Amino acid sequence: MDIIQEAFLHVATWQTILALFCGVAIGTIIGAIPGMTVSMGVALTLPFTFTLDPVTGILLLLGVYKGGIYGGSITAIVIRAPGTPAASCTVLDGFPMAQKGEARKALEMALYASCIADFISNLALIFFAGFLASLALKFGAPEFFTLIVFSLTIIAGVSGDDLIKGLASAMLGLIGATVGLDLVYGTDRFVFGVYELMGGLSFIPVLIGLFALPEIINHYTHKDRGIGDINKIGSARLSLAELKGSLKSILRGSLIGVVLGAIPGIGGAPAAFLSYSEAKRTSPNGKNFGKGEVEGVAAAESGNNGVAGATMIPLLALGVPGDVITAVILGAFMVHGLRPGPILFQQNLDIIYALFMGIMMSSVFLFIIGKSSIRMFSRIAEIPNSILYPAVLILCVFGAYAINNTIFDILVMMAVGVLGFGMLKFGFPTAPFLIAFVLGPLLEDNFRQALLISQGDYGIFVRGPICWFFWALTVLSVVIVLNRTTGFLKFMKRQPKAGT
Amino acid sequence: MKFEKYGDIAAGGVVAAFSILGLAYLVPIGVKSPPNVSVAPLAPPFWPSIILWMMLGFAALIVLKGIYGMSRADSAGDAPSDAEAPADKDTDSTMNARVTRTAIAVVLLFIYQAAIEPIGMVLASIIAGLAFTFLAGERRYRFFVPVAVLLPIVLYYFFTKIAAIPIPLGFFEFIEF
Numbered sequence: 001m002d003i004i005q006e007a008f009l010h011v012a013t014w015q016t017i018l019a020l021f022c023g024v025a026i027g028t029i030i031g032a033i034p035g036m037t038v039s040m041g042v043a044l045t046l047p048f049t050f051t052l053d054p055v056t057g058i059l060l061l062l063g064v065y066k067g068g069i070y071g072g073s074i075t076a077i078v079i080r081a082p083g084t085p086a087a088s089c090t091v092l093d094g095f096p097m098a099q100k101g102e103a104r105k106a107l108e109m110a111l112y113a114s115c116i117a118d119f120i121s122n123l124a125l126i127f128f129a130g131f132l133a134s135l136a137l138k139f140g141a142p143e144f145f146t147l148i149v150f151s152l153t154i155i156a157g158v159s160g161d162d163l164i165k166g167l168a169s170a171m172l173g174l175i176g177a178t179v180g181l182d183l184v185y186g187t188d189r190f191v192f193g194v195y196e197l198m199g200g201l202s203f204i205p206v207l208i209g210l211f212a213l214p215e216i217i218n219h220y221t222h223k224d225r226g227i228g229d230i231n232k233i234g235s236a237r238l239s240l241a242e243l244k245g246s247l248k249s250i251l252r253g254s255l256i257g258v259v260l261g262a263i264p265g266i267g268g269a270p271a272a273f274l275s276y277s278e279a280k281r282t283s284p285n286g287k288n289f290g291k292g293e294v295e296g297v298a299a300a301e302s303g304n305n306g307v308a309g310a311t312m313i314p315l316l317a318l319g320v321p322g323d324v325i326t327a328v329i330l331g332a333f334m335v336h337g338l339r340p341g342p343i344l345f346q347q348n349l350d351i352i353y354a355l356f357m358g359i360m361m362s363s364v365f366l367f368i369i370g371k372s373s374i375r376m377f378s379r380i381a382e383i384p385n386s387i388l389y390p391a392v393l394i395l396c397v398f399g400a401y402a403i404n405n406t407i408f409d410i411l412v413m414m415a416v417g418v419l420g421f422g423m424l425k426f427g428f429p430t431a432p433f434l435i436a437f438v439l440g441p442l443l444e445d446n447f448r449q450a451l452l453i454s455q456g457d458y459g460i461f462v463r464g465p466i467c468w469f470f471w472a473l474t475v476l477s478v479v480i481v482l483n484r485t486t487g488f489l490k491f492m493k494r495q496p497k498a499g500t
Numbered sequence: 501m502k503f504e505k506y507g508d509i510a511a512g513g514v515v516a517a518f519s520i521l522g523l524a525y526l527v528p529i530g531v532k533s534p535p536n537v538s539v540a541p542l543a544p545p546f547w548p549s550i551i552l553w554m555m556l557g558f559a560a561l562i563v564l565k566g567i568y569g570m571s572r573a574d575s576a577g578d579a580p581s582d583a584e585a586p587a588d589k590d591t592d593s594t595m596n597a598r599v600t601r602t603a604i605a606v607v608l609l610f611i612y613q614a615a616i617e618p619i620g621m622v623l624a625s626i627i628a629g630l631a632f633t634f635l636a637g638e639r640r641y642r643f644f645v646p647v648a649v650l651l652p653i654v655l656y657y658f659f660t661k662i663a664a665i666p667i668p669l670g671f672f673e674f675i676e677f
Binding site for chain 2: 178
């Protein structure tokens with residue numbers, strides 16, 4: 001009880017509350033700028049924490065992180081340029097909603113889904129940190145490989161009406177992900193002497209190129225170019241019934257986010273896509289997904305925000321950072337002489353509890369800041385398209401450059417943009433490209449690592465219950481997809497009758 | 501419209517051509533493999549080759565689907581013809597204007613990128629902003645000129661002064677903003 005009191009005293013200071021509030025606000029703005037990643041925002045804020053109390057400093061960073069994850073959805077919905085990779089799934093239904101004049105409704109759903117998922121993720125961090133961390137520790141290269149193979153089945157869910165084109169699009173994404181130095185031998189792959197390609201194609205320029213640029217180029221194909229056209233905000237607001245209708249998808253997405261977030265190295269984008277795919281498969285509104293379905297926004301946002309609290313699990317419980325952002329936060333711990341892991345739980349339990357309290361408070365701040373900014377951000381949709389699209393292009397160019405400070409990334413963005421425009425015109429969905437591009441390096445890396453461990457024995461991919469579990473899920477997903485696209489199960493049932 | 505009729509076949513053909521180019525040229529030339537790889541799947545070309553073969557398979561399926569769809573449409577006699585075209589369908593001149601405008605937009609993109617190094621990101625963005633807005637048919641100068649001029653300047657200040665990311669200024673590099 002004394003420890004809880006001490007923890008409360010750490011949090012209940014105006015400096016800590018202000019730092020957390022400012023962190024969430026800064027994160028929301030950074031997340032909403034294409035090209036400014038959350039990790040960049042957290043890294044830029046890090047120096048400001050050096051002079052602060054450890055709890056205040058770490059909560060400032062956590063605020064930036066949580067605000068950034070939500071902020072990414074704003075531009076994804078309003079201008080089809082996801083601020084963060086994790087928000088790329090939100091584009092699928094968020095932007096069509098904005099085009100229908102429901103930007104405000106989409107932003108509201110994104111906020112509610114984000115806050116609920118964030119809250120659940122925080123609860124998981126507080127109550128299941130130990131259990132989830134031990135589960136995450138059981139993941140070796142073969143388990144990762146099977147998990148990613150299963151995650152790739154979500155391509156079927158985001159391929160729209162044409163599965164084959166979705167799969168071809170995914171292959172393009174996979175081949176794009178192989179550019180750079182070989183993961184095992186360090187030899188060149190598709191580099192052709194261009195040294196900028198040695199590090200591979202940067203993720204953010206590809207992301208912006210794939211989603212924002214095709215929309216901009218496509219604007220010039222319109223007959224009347226839509227001069228003066230605006231995507232009206234409309235009076236449509238999210239109703240309680242719509243929120244209730246999406247609650248199941250939000251809860252499922254939150255859980256998916258929690259489990260994937262606890263596993264180091266997965267990140268928010270796969271969680272968002274997996275949540276979206278599951279919601280599409282099970283929802284009665286599944287057919288409307290991709291056409292501006294509010295439940296699609298809820299599923300995507302709950303998936304990526306469910307990751308936020310859970311990524312702290314391996315960091316706090318084991319001292320293992322799961323991604324770049326938690327690695328920066330680990331740095332903040334170390335600057336203040338703290339070392340996350342089991343010892344921190346023994347020696348500085350008051351700090352842990354204070355962080356838990358602050359993290360819960362961040363969900364409330366996220367709601368307040370998000371709610372008050374929705375009207376302002378949804379006004380962007382009121383700018384005439386003939387002015388908005390060139391402005392978005394300039395924003396994208398600055399954003400693509402800012403990732404690595406290289407003009408080459410702008411070229412990558414534009415080339416991918418032209419490719420994305422071609423895909424749009426020929427009916428190739430772009431989401432499978434992106435999923436494969438994100439998961440490709442993980443898939444190959446774990447495949448080859450597993451074979452290195454087993455010295456070429458493929459039996460390693462069925463070495464334990466986790467592998468079997470994901471193989472079973474993969475087979476189940478493939479059967480469901482086959483059934484949905486070809487009526488496979490009906491055909492199998494009819495076969496005996498035909499024989500008699 | 502021919503584009504719609506042959507769309508799948510053309511799309512599948514392009515993907516197939518890229519896959520064949522990859523398998524025949526890009527992988528052998530662009531992927532270097534050390535000589536002493538004991539396990540074949542660990543060789544650097546293994547993964548790209550598998551992906552390209554799968555891509556070729558999917559491309560073939562897209563072409564087949566296109567041929568099947570076309571033959572079905574032909575046999576059902578419901579192929580879209582110009583006579584059945586809706587009244588608001590594009591005339592050839594409108595279509596040509598749209599294609600030309602789109603081509604100009606794509607070319608402008610790459611000119612914009614190429615101009616950043618010599619003239620700097622701010623000036624290139626101002627010119628590009630004006631050009632793209634003009635190309636979009638916008639003629640309300642008092643609205644779009646301030647946006648096109650101020651946005652790159654605001655972004656320049658945000659990235660250099662707040663985010664500490666140096667933005668290239670080209671031959672204006674000597675000017676201390």
